[in-house]
Amino acid sequence: MFLAVDENGIQITAAEAVKNRKYFCSVCAAPVTFKSGSIKLPHFSHHRILDCIRYMYKRESARHLEAKHDLYLKIRGIAPLAMEYYLPEIEQIPDLLVDDELALEIQFSIIPASLIAERSSGYHSLGMEVIWLLDEASIRMDNGMCIPTQFQFSTAYRRSLFTYNTKTKKMHRIILHLHHGCGRWSFTKTEVSAEALLERKEVPAPRKVQLTEHEVGRMIHREKQQKSVLNPTLSFMYHLGVDAKNMPRHLCWSIEAERWILNPPLEWKLFLYHHIEKGTFDMEAFGHFIRMRIVQGSPPKQKVLSELLHGYYMLYNSQ
Template sequence: MFIAIDEVGNEIEAIHASRSKKYYCPVCQSEVIVKRGDIKIAHFSHQNINMCERYLYRRESPLHLKLKNNLYLMLKPNYDVRLEYYLQEIEQIPDCLVECSVALEIQLSKISPSLIMDRTNGYKTLGIDVRWIHDDSGIVAKNDTIYLSHFQISTLNQFHLFTVDSETMTFYMYRVIGNVGGMRWRYEKKKISYHDLIRPVEDIYEFIKMDRVFIDNEIKRARMMRSVRNKTLSYLYLLQLTADELPTLFMYLTPFERFIEEPQLEWKLYLYYHIKNKSFDYHAFLEYITLRKVNTNLTSKDIANGLLYDFKKILRISNE
């Protein structure tokens, strides 16, 4: 931590602290000690970190401290930015709180998607948007495909992933376009300025047409699972369709399918089968889809309705 309270209640940055004075944690009020040296950035440390555990305070790595400090110094000349500002209502401490509206969180360690979502939703209750910023060296990408863990997916903001090069303090934004099987996604990457971390993020809804090879690979992947309960294969069998016979509507990646865990081919086959057989039931469809842990204000009904809209659109596109 970089900010502590002195004996008369003033906020003090670690770089200006004196070793001869006493300082206290602004959250738990326990005494903290100032640490500085040739290698580590000046910071305060709890004598007993367990005192602050319920406030999600943890020991931070030297890299985390460096990135947080550098980010703060970048933002300070241009924005109203608070370093480690304690939000008592939700018991959270963002690395940087900018203009009281955007929380910037350096997230180098992997934590559960549920915890990320809880913290994200906590910020939302205060009208604060959050950017979870990863170390760019930890992102696995090849050509036009990025491999995202459930943890990384939970940190997406409008399907955008933010990263920083820890050596150069260069920021990047990955736009996650569509799932291409399992944890693999189509993406676009661009370099951004630290100003872009503060600006609102808008999702871009688009339909992407894949080729027949993609469909073949999806069916091969389903067969490799060697399960008689595989729904993709079950619907292909019920429809008496082969990969070559699938209509072109199955070749499109759609915007709303990013919100669900069902494979992109499977949910389309589900709708195609039930609509063709006049057996579609909206409530059954709601129970069928499994929502991803992803930052969104949409309800399950919103997403189900979005999928139905996507399906109608690709049906229309494929018939043009």
């Protein structure tokens, strides 16, 4: 762990801590020891890590164990591999650790997206990457679209979800292309071998996609169902005098930067259209309006905001 609290309840990073002082876990409040040596990065360590509340989620089902052993056997002959190797600096035990640089985590049970993000950044802080393997059967597909939950989305690595199926013994990669509204994503699903998994291929950024009239209609319908007078989509539409039938064409597209935000495709573009038309655009207000999605390794918000603005201008100018 890199964070702890001191006797006065003040949060301290391992870089600021000094030896022979009392520190406590900020999650479970148990005493932790500050360790700083010449080999490992300075860190805090629980006396008994399994007592910490953060480890509640680590309890393993029989299916989890089976998946871990399956993957161990698949990867063993291909790359240096360790099972359940304890990483003291971050107090994490990846299911499998490949070549000291890639953690594989089997995550069949649902845990908070914030915990996925926290554990992922633990690995990132050690210069490692992490691929989370989800339960293939838990991924919702409908009419050629993938509808990942926020938890599933938080695990996305190189634009993709990865799954393992203990019955078929197969791994799959689901590349999420673009958001078509209402949590529906265009995707490509392919089986991946252990070799391909370890190769960690990048996928190119998708081109923008035009949303169909049906998709735009569905998004507006969903906003209406919320029955809130403060609904931003509906109030921008009202002030701009537009409806599903005469929606300005440049608002009906989905772009890559939307991967990182929770705002629906129509909503944030209506915000920009409204404020730019009225001459009331304000960067700070835009920043407040955009809600970031929790995804491992997501770019900083400022970068996402400027990509959204850039994307919007490209759409506006191409009409």
